[in-house]
Each structure stands twice: as structure tokens, then as C-alpha cells.
Amino acid sequence: MSYSHPFSWTPAPFTVFKNSEIKQKVEEFGYAVVDLLEPSTIEAMRAIYDQEHQLKDDKGGMFYSVYSQDVAYRTRIHEALKQELTPIFEEHFTEYNNGLNFFINKLSGDDSAFSIHQDSSAVDEFKHSSLSIWIPLQDVDETNGALWVVEKTHQLFSPYRSVSFSPPFSTIKDTVKDYLKPIQLKKGQALIFDARIIHTSGKNTSGKDRLAVVCGILPSEATFQLSFQDKEDDPIELYKQADDFLINYPNFFHNCILRPTIGEKIGEGKFIFPKTTVEQFESDCLTLGIEKASLYQEGEPVQNFITEPITATPLKKATFSEYNSEVHQVIRMFKDDELERQLCEEGYVIIPFFNEDEVAGLLDYFHDQNDEDAERIFAISHSEDIELKKTVNKWIAEKYAQHVEELFVDTKILGGTFVAKPPNGKGLITPHRDWNLVDERQFRSCNIWVPLVDTTAENGAIEILPKSHLIQPTYRGPNIVNQLRDVEEFLWKHLELKPMKAGHAFIYDHRFIHGSRNNDSTSVRPASACAVTNKNAEFRFYHTHPTPFGEKIEEFSSYPDYLLREDRFDYPTTIDHIQTLNVDTTPYVEGHFNGLNLTQQKTVKEESSGLFQKVKSFFNR
Structure with missing residues (x-):
């Protein structure tokens, strides 16, 4: 069944696929599972990880090589992975640009749950569509952090997405999670998906790290386009960036939520997509034939994704x-x-x-x-x-x-x-x-x-x-x-x-x-x-990482003059880090x-x- 957007916008067809069957699956369902890597390539990627490893896996949670403040390290990881992947990508894609490759290490533990989200838009989606490729370096299932998707949701919502503003479904994630289905993959397989599809990953409860490679694929004729919104009702600003922006942008992990300081502002978005209600989302799912996942229909326990509640416990009045x-x-x-x-x-x-x-x-x-x-x-x-x-x-x-x-x-x-x-x-x-x-x-x-x-x-x-x-x-x-x-x-x-x-x-x-x-x-x-x-009382300062996977707030030991001497929006470098807080x-x-x-x-x-x-x-x- 077809879906009519509340605004005049239809996702552009993909132009990078050589295989028409994979293209048809991605355009219809939002993703496709592909046998991609030989054992030798997996071993080569693990060797890159072991050699370049800078991720603090003693701290728990999830860690991304692209979020390192060391630009040279980010670049080495990207280029080394690109060297291994280019011959494979040449078999599957045409007239494409592979502008981003990085490692994700999902550690075992309660802090490893990921938020329900869509990937940020990277092109003018009135003209082009972009792909994300997720490649686990071991078998993955529900126990160690497999990806979960809501199929066909790449046809919903907005062509403007960014970590600087919340998605249309941000207030109904407790409902969205009921439609998620896990994608189990064998080592060597990859999940190729439309960047617009709703997806997430649950806790890694396996007791072992789960290592994956993530790649971005854009049409070669497309310009890298970044969206930014300062305040909720402000227009969405559009910025033209270099193809290697995500690799070379200074301190990307901390600055990605802020207005870009490089690149060229090329205009504003045509509209601001409204927040979606539970009723509207369920109606859209019915129109597109998206069914609730069977494990939820059977009433089994839901894996602990990061969601936002639609109900709240009222405040207890206190004497x-x-x-x-x-x-x-x-x-x-x-x-x-x-x-x-x-x-x-x-x-x-x-x-x-x-x-x-x-x-x-x-x-x-x-x-x-x-x-x-x-x-x-x-x-x-x-x-x-x-x-x-x-x-x-x-x-x-x-x-x-x-x-x-x-x-x-x-x-x-x-x-x-x-x-x-x-x-x-x-x-x-x-x-x-x-x-x-x-x-x-x-x-x-x-x-x-x-x-x-x-x-x-x-x-x-x-x-x-x-x-x-x-x-x-x-x-x-x-x-x-x-x-x-x-x-x-x-x-x-x-x-x-x-x-x-x-x-x-x-x-x-x-x-x-x-x-x-x-x-x-x-x-x-x-x-x-x-x-x-x-x-x-000791002075404190709190700062958060502006990332799409939940809020882990950092606590710093500070002093009263800190706010007089330092830029309050910059990541603190002159005061001591106390701890990272995983809070709601x-x-x-x-x-x-x-x-x-x-x-x-x-x-x-x-x-x-x-x-x-x-x-x-x-x-x-």
C-alpha cells in the first residue's frame, strides 16, 4: 500500500545499486541482508581494530572510533577499513562515495542499550537517498546487540534529520518499540539499510564484546548536506560540507549538536515535520502493512531499549x-x-x-x-x-x-x-x-x-x-x-x-x-x-555527549570562576572529570x-x- 506524506515529499529512489534484487528489497522494506565478507577480510578488520584500538572498554557502554577527539586516529581507521572494503563495494555499487567507515564496540552490560532512532540525513533527500551498512565481525542475535528495525518506516517522517533536534516520533518511542524486529546475522553478512529506517540495538548480555563496522554510502553526484535546528520552532538550516566532514570535523563527538562552524549555509528546510502521535503512527503502520513484532503480540518481555515514556509517575506532594x-x-x-x-x-x-x-x-x-x-x-x-x-x-x-x-x-x-x-x-x-x-x-x-x-x-x-x-x-x-x-x-x-x-x-x-x-x-x-x-559544597559542572544513543552525562569537579573564564558550551578540558552518569x-x-x-x-x-x-x-x- 502507498503512503502519503503530510508534506510534498517522496523518498528518492536509490541509484548506487548494481544488484536490482537488493535495490528492490531496500526500497520496499528499508533494508536487505547480504553475504558480504570473506573470513580473510573479517580477520583483516579485526587486526586493524587490535592495532589501532583506542576505545575505553573498561568503562562499559558503547564506543565509536569516529567519536574520538584524535582526528588522525579517526582518519587512519576510516582509510584502513576503506582499503579492505573498496574491492567489495565495487562489486555491489556504482557511482558511489564511501565517505565514512568506523568501528562500534558494544560492551556487555546494562549501559550498552541504544536509543531508537533514524540516522542523520546526509544528502538532499528530495533528490538522493543514502545507505548505511552495518557489518558485525561475529554472529549477532538478541543476546549480544543485534540491530532491530521497524521495516518500511523509511517511507515515514522527514527528509531532515540531525542529532541537534529530536525526530517526529521522539515522544512515542514506547509505542514504536512494539514494532521492532531483530535481524540476526552470521559473521560475514551485512545489513544494508536506508538511513531513514527506524532502528536500534538492545543490551549486550552475552558477556563478550560485540564489534561491528559501520559504513556510509552516498551517490557520487550528491553533496554532503547537514541539517541543524537551534530551537524547536526555528527553521531547519542546511549546510554544504566536504565529503570527509564526519572524519575531519574537530571534536565531532561534542560539537555535532551545535551549529556547524565550517561549511557553507545553502538554505533552509522546506518544512518542519510535526511530532507524530500514537494514533497517527499506528494508522501509518496499518497503511503500510507494518505489523507489531510477534514477541510483543505474545506478551513476552521487551528487551531494554532506550525509550521515552508516554506516561509518567506523578510527583508525591511532600511536607x-x-x-x-x-x-x-x-x-x-x-x-x-x-x-x-x-x-x-x-x-x-x-x-x-x-x-x-x-x-x-x-x-x-x-x-x-x-x-x-x-x-x-x-x-x-x-x-x-x-x-x-x-x-x-x-x-x-x-x-x-x-x-x-x-x-x-x-x-x-x-x-x-x-x-x-x-x-x-x-x-x-x-x-x-x-x-x-x-x-x-x-x-x-x-x-x-x-x-x-x-x-x-x-x-x-x-x-x-x-x-x-x-x-x-x-x-x-x-x-x-x-x-x-x-x-x-x-x-x-x-x-x-x-x-x-x-x-x-x-x-x-x-x-x-x-x-x-x-x-x-x-x-x-x-x-x-x-x-x-x-x-x-564543592562546585560541579555537567556536560553531555550530543550523540544519538542516549544521554550519558559527565560530571566534573569545578570552581566558581570556571563559568567566568571558560566557554560554557565547550567540552571541559581544564577541570577534573569525576564520573559518567547513565541517567534518564x-x-x-x-x-x-x-x-x-x-x-x-x-x-x-x-x-x-x-x-x-x-x-x-x-x-x-
């Missing part, structure tokens, strides 16, 4: 005593019992902080230092001027110090900044939580945000979600995907507006969900901010908030979802 004994083991912050109770139970307090003279002094210094012509919200802590950041940080910390000493127990100041929300309908800050600054399994950190003018609905007063700091623990950082991204509109409907007087302080747990709408007044809305924590970073759904008994708020103004901007800061409001 003050429950917060301390059950929800979080916390160290006291406030001297005052009532302020401490409110911070623990509600996640925030609003209290008088600076007097009129102090506010006036802060305003004068703000006007001396700040760019009031900014087009979007601006925090001096994010300036590229390191000396300016250090000067302002020290000056604000000194102004806050006496008040912090009066209010808090055994507390140290982590840093300070000014924040400017520009006027005339600018400065929207979507609902978010600030970055982790400490190990939140042991300590809390808070922000003390003080507006320097009265705040109202018109100029973008703070909006909050009480008790939201009690939702499951998270790891947050500049390049860690915002787990609130799929519920922003829902949150806007339930945030409570909190107008404030100049000099009053909004003191909140960094886990607390908050945001602020555009400043529709004709004047800048300035504020100061200062972060605090317990004097014994799947997006939240509305069910996560059921326990809060939310009431929809009456808002003075509404912004369309198309204006939502993802924020990557811990001081911006």
Missing part, C-alpha cells in the same frame, strides 16, 4: 518533614525556621532584601556596565569580556554579602551578575530550571534574584511553578537537553505570576521551574542575581505534574508557541 527525611536529604540553608520550611516545601521565598539606597547604587552601576541596546535578555555573566564578568561578579557579591550572612547558615557566594530584559516586546524566557552548581545528592544551591525596578505583567515579572523542585532529580547544564521542552505550552498555562517590588528578593532552589514573558514596556527591566550554597533524560510529559494539583492561571498576555526560545543559562530570567 517539610517528608522533604528532609524522604524526598531529599538536605542541609539547612536559612536561619529562620519559616523561611527554611517555605524553601523546602514550596521551592522559593520572596522577601525584602535591598533598601532604596542600595537599589539606587545597584542601578547606577548597572547603567555604567550594561548594554541597554540588547535585542534579547542579556546577563553580564555571559559576556565574552572576561575582565568585565570578573569585575561585576566581585562587585555584586560584595553588595550581597552582608544580607547573605544575616539570612543564611554556613553559606558561601558562588557568583553574581546583572540581567537585562530588553523593552518593546522582547526578552521571553521559557519555563526552565537553572543549571546544577553543586552535587544535588548532597547539597542545595539557590539563586537570589532581585529586580531593580518594580516588576509587573507588562515588563515581564517572574512566573513560577510552586513545589516543582520536588520533581525527580535531574542533571542540568548548558548543552544538556531541556527536559521541559515538550511541555512548555502546558507550563505557561499553569505558572503563577509574581509581581515584585524593587529590592525584594526571589530566592529559589535551582531545581525550581520558573520563567518570564516578554517585556512589553518601553524601558529595560534590570535585575541583579547571586548564587549561594553551603560552605562545604527523556522529556517530561504533562503526567509528571499531576501531583501538584495545578490550576490554570489567568494570564494578562499570551505568547504563541512559535516564539518559545530554549534558554541555556542559570541566571537569565
Whole structure:
């Protein structure tokens, strides 16, 4: 049966196959199993792996030679594999380009599960189609990490795919997994598949490593084309790259989620493919004749793939005593019992902080230092001027110090900044939580945000979600995907507006969900901010690998000035790595908030979802 896309797009036929039977299988089902390698070639590939081995197989999980930061190593692997494979590829393909070859080592253990995904698009798919070739160097089945596919799904979804934005099926992977079927292969066979097909691999439970080679095949006439999207509703940007881009792009593993710094921008995508619902996906499967895999129909256990749930366990409401004994083991912050109770139970307090003279002094210094012509919200802590950041940080910390000493127990100041929300309908800050600054399994950190003018609905007063700091623990950082991204509109409907007087302080747990709408007044809305924590807490920084196979977040031991001295988006090289965390970073759904008994708020103004901007800061409001 034929499938009609919601947009005017039909996958282009393949032009690289010499064998019409293999071509027909790939175009109909999305993949084909082919007897590809002789034993001598397998031995030669294993020898390359053994000679060039740089993968840290003592750490568990999955490791890719192409993700090494050593470009020379990546190149040697690619070229050595290409030398072995070219005579074989010449037998099967015509007018093709083999621009990428690399090893994947799937180690045995719980960390070896792969996410359900499609490969990134590499060509203009209105004109061309690309192939991925997966070659295991030993027999593979369900026990050691065979690939699983949802056949015919290469006919679904978008011609624009990238690790910089989530696929249309990102919120229904729990449903998609029911259609997966394993592809068992013998040593020497290969799975040749359309890069658009949905696929994954489960845990390797065999007790032995599973080694495979992956190759990319493009039509020789096709230009390598990379897709990128900065924010969810932004246009998809298209970049022309060299054929060896994936091999030579500096620090590809960490930079592939960011806007390319090389190549030529050649335009924008024709459309943004909408998120698919369970009902739409099941209807599409029915149209294409895609059936659920038999093992799921029989009710047998599902292998543990990385999926995103469509339901969520609601938050348990906590009293003050429950917060301390059950929800979080916390160290006291406030001297005052009532302020401490409110911070623990509600996640925030609003209290008088600076007097009129102090506010006036802060305003004068703000006007001396700040760019009031900014087009979007601006925090001096994010300036590229390191000396300016250090000067302002020290000056604000000194102004806050006496008040912090009066209010808090055994507390140290982590840093300070000014924040400017520009006027005339600018400065929207979507609902978010600030970055982790400490190990939140042991300590809390808070922000003390003080507006320097009265705040109202018109100029973008703070909006909050009480008790939201009690939702499951998270790891947050500049390049860690915002787990609130799929519920922003829902949150806007339930945030409570909190107008404030100049000099009053909004003191909140960094886990607390908050945001602020555009400043529709004709004047800048300035504020100061200062972060605090317990004097014994060590500073932490969290960074994630932007890869398609789940989120393994890295924890670093840091220091307060790190965010003043270093680019917050770069992979840390000047601080110590503590550990790699295999944690759940799947997006939240509305069910996560059921326990809060939310009431929809009456808002003075509404912004369309198309204006939502993802924020990557811990001081911006």
C-alpha cells in the first residue's frame, strides 16, 4: 500500500545499486541482508581494530572510533577499513562515495542499550537517498546487540534529520518499540539499510564484546548536506560540507549538536515535520502493512531499549518533614525556621532584601556596565569580556554579602551578575530550571534574584511553578537537553505570576521551574542575581555527549570562576572529570505534574508557541 506524506515529499529512489534484487528489497522494506565478507577480510578488520584500538572498554557502554577527539586516529581507521572494503563495494555499487567507515564496540552490560532512532540525513533527500551498512565481525542475535528495525518506516517522517533536534516520533518511542524486529546475522553478512529506517540495538548480555563496522554510502553526484535546528520552532538550516566532514570535523563527538562552524549555509528546510502521535503512527503502520513484532503480540518481555515514556509517575506532594527525611536529604540553608520550611516545601521565598539606597547604587552601576541596546535578555555573566564578568561578579557579591550572612547558615557566594530584559516586546524566557552548581545528592544551591525596578505583567515579572523542585532529580547544564521542552505550552498555562517590588528578593532552589514573558514596556527591566550554597559544597559542572544513543552525562569537579573564564558550551578540558552518569533524560510529559494539583492561571498576555526560545543559562530570567 502507498503512503502519503503530510508534506510534498517522496523518498528518492536509490541509484548506487548494481544488484536490482537488493535495490528492490531496500526500497520496499528499508533494508536487505547480504553475504558480504570473506573470513580473510573479517580477520583483516579485526587486526586493524587490535592495532589501532583506542576505545575505553573498561568503562562499559558503547564506543565509536569516529567519536574520538584524535582526528588522525579517526582518519587512519576510516582509510584502513576503506582499503579492505573498496574491492567489495565495487562489486555491489556504482557511482558511489564511501565517505565514512568506523568501528562500534558494544560492551556487555546494562549501559550498552541504544536509543531508537533514524540516522542523520546526509544528502538532499528530495533528490538522493543514502545507505548505511552495518557489518558485525561475529554472529549477532538478541543476546549480544543485534540491530532491530521497524521495516518500511523509511517511507515515514522527514527528509531532515540531525542529532541537534529530536525526530517526529521522539515522544512515542514506547509505542514504536512494539514494532521492532531483530535481524540476526552470521559473521560475514551485512545489513544494508536506508538511513531513514527506524532502528536500534538492545543490551549486550552475552558477556563478550560485540564489534561491528559501520559504513556510509552516498551517490557520487550528491553533496554532503547537514541539517541543524537551534530551537524547536526555528527553521531547519542546511549546510554544504566536504565529503570527509564526519572524519575531519574537530571534536565531532561534542560539537555535532551545535551549529556547524565550517561549511557553507545553502538554505533552509522546506518544512518542519510535526511530532507524530500514537494514533497517527499506528494508522501509518496499518497503511503500510507494518505489523507489531510477534514477541510483543505474545506478551513476552521487551528487551531494554532506550525509550521515552508516554506516561509518567506523578510527583508525591511532600511536607517539610517528608522533604528532609524522604524526598531529599538536605542541609539547612536559612536561619529562620519559616523561611527554611517555605524553601523546602514550596521551592522559593520572596522577601525584602535591598533598601532604596542600595537599589539606587545597584542601578547606577548597572547603567555604567550594561548594554541597554540588547535585542534579547542579556546577563553580564555571559559576556565574552572576561575582565568585565570578573569585575561585576566581585562587585555584586560584595553588595550581597552582608544580607547573605544575616539570612543564611554556613553559606558561601558562588557568583553574581546583572540581567537585562530588553523593552518593546522582547526578552521571553521559557519555563526552565537553572543549571546544577553543586552535587544535588548532597547539597542545595539557590539563586537570589532581585529586580531593580518594580516588576509587573507588562515588563515581564517572574512566573513560577510552586513545589516543582520536588520533581525527580535531574542533571542540568548548558548543552544538556531541556527536559521541559515538550511541555512548555502546558507550563505557561499553569505558572503563577509574581509581581515584585524593587529590592525584594526571589530566592529559589535551582531545581525550581520558573520563567518570564516578554517585556512589553518601553524601558529595560534590570535585575541583579547571586548564587549561594553551603560552605562545604564543592562546585560541579555537567556536560553531555550530543550523540544519538542516549544521554550519558559527565560530571566534573569545578570552581566558581570556571563559568567566568571558560566557554560554557565547550567540552571541559581544564577541570577534573569525576564520573559518567547513565541517567534518564527523556522529556517530561504533562503526567509528571499531576501531583501538584495545578490550576490554570489567568494570564494578562499570551505568547504563541512559535516564539518559545530554549534558554541555556542559570541566571537569565
